[in-house]
Structures are given as C-alpha cells and as structure tokens.
Amino acid sequence: MTITKLARFFMPIALAAVCISATAITPRSADQKKAPKGSAKTEVVDAGSFGIFVNGKRIGTETFHIEQSSDVSIATSTIKVDEGTSKAEQSSEMRIEPNGNLRLYTWHSTVPIKEESIVEPNEEFLVEHLASGCDWKDNQLHCGRTAFGVLCPRQHVSGNATIELAGREKITVKGVPKELNKVKLDSDGVQWLLWITDEDERFKVMKMAVPASNVEIIRD
Numbered sequence: 001m002t003i004t005k006l007a008r009f010f011m012p013i014a015l016a017a018v019c020i021s022a023t024a025i026t027p028r029s030a031d032q033k034k035a036p037k038g039s040a041k042t043e044v045v046d047a048g049s050f051g052i053f054v055n056g057k058r059i060g061t062e063t064f065h066i067e068q069s070s071d072v073s074i075a076t077s078t079i080k081v082d083e084g085t086s087k088a089e090q091s092s093e094m095r096i097e098p099n100g101n102l103r104l105y106t107w108h109s110t111v112p113i114k115e116e117s118i119v120e121p122n123e124e125f126l127v128e129h130l131a132s133g134c135d136w137k138d139n140q141l142h143c144g145r146t147a148f149g150v151l152c153p154r155q156h157v158s159g160n161a162t163i164e165l166a167g168r169e170k171i172t173v174k175g176v177p178k179e180l181n182k183v184k185l186d187s188d189g190v191q192w193l194l195w196i197t198d199e200d201e202r203f204k205v206m207k208m209a210v211p212a213s214n215v216e217i218i219r220d
Contacts, residue, residue: 161187
C-alpha cells in the first residue's frame with residue numbers, strides 16, 4: 001500500500017472509527033440524555049493522537065478532537081504521514097446532529113497535492129441511521145452484525161461496510177495488558193480490527209489494524 005493510498009484510506013476510516021466508539025456499540029440502556037433546550041454547554045468526548053505504523057515502523061500521526069453540544073457533535077482530524085520518499089498531509093471535519101444525521105463533512109489535502117471535498121446534505125440526500133443492535137446481558141456487551149453504506153467524497157464513490165463485535169481480547173496498551181472489546185469492520189473486502197474500551201471509559205478506540213497490509217494505528 002503506497003503512502004498516498006494509505007493516507008486516503010486511513011483518514012475516513014480512522015475518523016469514523018473514533019466516532020463509532022461513541023455511537024455504534026453504545027448499548028440502548030446507555031443512551032445519552034439530550035441536553036436541555038437552550039443549553040450551550042460543549043463537552044469534549046475524546047481527543048488525542050494515534051501513531052500510524054507499517055511493518056512495525058512509525059510513518060505518521062493522526063491527531064483528533066471530538067466534542068458535542070446540545071445541537072451538534074464535531075469531530076476533527078489531521079493526519080501527517082512521512083515515509084521518507086513521500087509525504088501526505090490531510091485534515092477533515094465531520095458535523096453530526098443529535099439524531100445522527102450528517103450536517104457537514106469537509107476534507108482538505110495540502111500534500112502531495114491540494115484537494116478539497118465537501119459533503120453537505122439537502123432534502124434529496126439519502127440518510128442512513130446506524131442502529132446499534134447492542135444490549136447488555138450478564139454484565140457483557142452483545143452486538144449483532146450490522147451492515148451500512150459508506151461514502152468516499154474524494155473518490156466520488158460509495159461502498160458497503162459491516163461491523164460486528166468479535167468478543168473480548170487482551171492486548172498490551174502502553175506496556176500494560178488490558179482486556180478490550182474487539183470489533184471487526186469490513187469495507188469492500190478490506191478488514192479492519194478495532195480494540196475499544198468499556199463503557200466506564202467511554203468506548204474509546206485504543207488500537208486499529210489492517211492485517212492484510214501490516215498496518216497498525218495505536219493510540220499514543
């Protein structure tokens with residue numbers, strides 16, 4: 001996978017995966033209460049950075065910030081990749097309404113070439129709601145396999161993806177063994193694996209991987 005393809009592919013999946021951690025696997029019993037009307041309080045849901053590794057070598061960093069208020073949730077992401085002979089720099093912003101509808105998505109690339117894409121829904125835009133399909137049972141999270149459509153604005157193509165909870169798995173996080181929820185995300189023949197914390201840690205993504213390309217994305 002070339003550096004440009006990696007950057008193009010990683011940006012939407014990484015940003016979506018971080019958002020998925022707070023939406024797609026949230027059980028129905030843990031749905032967040034809506035803020036009272038007139039409330040202007042903004043809460044930071046998650047923020048930080050991920051290291052991007054190919055064959056064990058760090059080649060880039062993705063920095064992200066997710067905040068929500070009573071009328072919109074905003075997720076921003078910046079990715080910088082440097083493999084020595086080639087570089088990529090991109091940024092994106094996603095605005096989501098309280099009911100899950102997309103309000104606005106923007107993407108910018110400055111390196112290796114300048115590009116820009118904007119997705120702004122109107123009355124004719126097809127909106128697909130991602131139902132969680134998750135419930136708590138015997139103090140464990142149980143989720144079914146969920147299929148949904150995806151849009152790649154930069155390439156002007158759409159696709160399909162499925163997501164499912166694959167159980168629990170122990171991995172090492174910052175040198176410490178930790179048991180996490182393992183999630184499988186399949187998008188047009190490419191499988192992503194995500195390891196996500198429990199509800200008490202707000203379902204944060206700790207690690208992602210694309211086994212077929214020897215790619216790992218690990219929270220710093």
